[in-house]
Amino acid sequence: MILPGDAPASIAAAVDALTAGQLVGLPTETVYGLAADAGNDTAVHGIYAAKGRPADHPLIVHVADAQGVAAFAADVPAFAQRLIDAFWPGPLTLILPRRPGVANGAAGGHATIGLRCPAHPVAHALLAAGAARGIAGLAAPSANRFGRISPTTAAHVAQEFGDDLLVLDGGACQVGIESTIIDCTRGAPVLLRPGQIDRTRIEQVARARLLSKEELSEPDPQAPGTLLAHYAPRAKLRLMNARELRTGLELLGADAKNIAVWARAPLKSASSQLILRRMPDDADTAAQQLFAVLRGFDDAQVKLIWVETPPGDAAWDGVRDRLARAAASA
Numbered sequence: 134m135i136l137p138g139d140a141p142a143s144i145a146a147a148v149d150a151l152t153a154g155q156l157v158g159l160p161t162e163t164v165y166g167l168a169a170d171a172g173n174d175t176a177v178h179g180i181y182a183a184k185g186r187p188a189d190h191p192l193i194v195h196v197a198d199a200q201g202v203a204a205f206a207a208d209v210p211a212f213a214q215r216l217i218d219a220f221w222p223g224p225l226t227l228i229l230p231r232r233p234g235v236a237n238g239a240a241g242g243h244a245t246i247g248l249r250c251p252a253h254p255v256a257h258a259l260l261a262a263g264a265a266r267g268i269a270g271l272a273a274p275s276a277n278r279f280g281r282i283s284p285t286t287a288a289h290v291a292q293e294f295g296d297d298l299l300v301l302d303g304g305a306c307q308v309g310i311e312s313t314i315i316d317c318t319r320g321a322p323v324l325l326r327p328g329q330i331d332r333t334r335i336e337q338v339a340r341a342r343l344l345s346k347e348e349l350s351e352p353d354p355q356a357p358g359t360l361l362a363h364y365a366p367r368a369k370l371r372l373m374n375a376r377e378l379r380t381g382l383e384l385l386g387a388d389a390k391n392i393a394v395w396a397r398a399p400l401k402s403a404s405s406q407l408i409l410r411r412m413p414d415d416a417d418t419a420a421q422q423l424f425a426v427l428r429g430f431d432d433a434q435v436k437l438i439w440v441e442t443p444p445g446d447a448a449w450d451g452v453r454d455r456l457a458r459a460a461a462s463a
């Protein structure tokens with residue numbers, strides 16, 4: 134059941150569902166989430182069951198504002214607070230030490246918890262209304278089956294979970310890929326998942342170098358969306374450079390079929406049965422389109438998806454990360 138997210142009656146219905154322990158489809162600026170009361174472990178386990186997600190793989194908890202952090206985190210380092218002040222509301226998740234006995238289900242039983250304050254008016258309205266009813270935060274991973282393509286419209290969520298799920302429609306997501314995740318439990322910021330926010334800007338705000346997972350002396354804490362294989366379409370996805378794409382299309386010629394191509398380079402095909410889509414030249418627009426493009430290729434029932442490898446500069450880190458994980462699932 135898709136309801137207009139800007140209608141007060143829709144927000145009220147969603148809060149009623151959440152307080153009753155049910156799940157709700159929630160729009161954010163990144164992707165749509167499958168939300169439950171983070172303080173209700175039974176409801177949170179419903180998310181794991183619906184997604185087919187391992188119960189020890191933690192979920193991000195969304196809060197209405199920076200003051201909501203205290204309900205879940207035992208400590209907020211100074212550099213983490215600076216990141217909150219600069220980037221919330223926005224597409225940034227911070228991994229923090231978890232308060233004992235709080236949101237155990239959402240944390241997957243781990244001693245840390247991921248927190249985010251989304252920058253979407255519908256998400257904010259729902260979180261504020263939920264807080265007024267005693268819901269301190271919403272556990273909300275992406276609203277898709279585990280490991281598959283993330284949803285960026287309400288229709289995508291309905292395709293994943295059917296008409297019985299209440300989904301608030303907030304339009305197409307403006308960012309289009311999941312939030313940047315930074316571990317704040319190691320004394321310095323550690324990048325666990327790249328997103329839209331520029332690495333240099335993060336370091337400037339944190340006043341510290343942003344470490345990579347590979348620099349850690351101990352295993353990094355489990356965090357959402359960091360599995361090697363993730364975000365996968367049903368079709369096999371292959372990353373290729375422009376020369377490889379041109380060579381492949383030339384070799385297949387008019388016989389090419391059941392293939393979709395997403396590339397920045399100008400390409401031609403002699404086949405009328407091949408789908409060619411132009412990848413935007415700027416990273417932000419490519420990120421916004423990424424998951425919708427992959428879902429469209431799946432809807433067209435292609436068997437292979439060829440994607441031009443994104444540029445190597447930092448602006449493309451988020452897109453490159455998602456495509457690499459999608460290709461690893463092939």
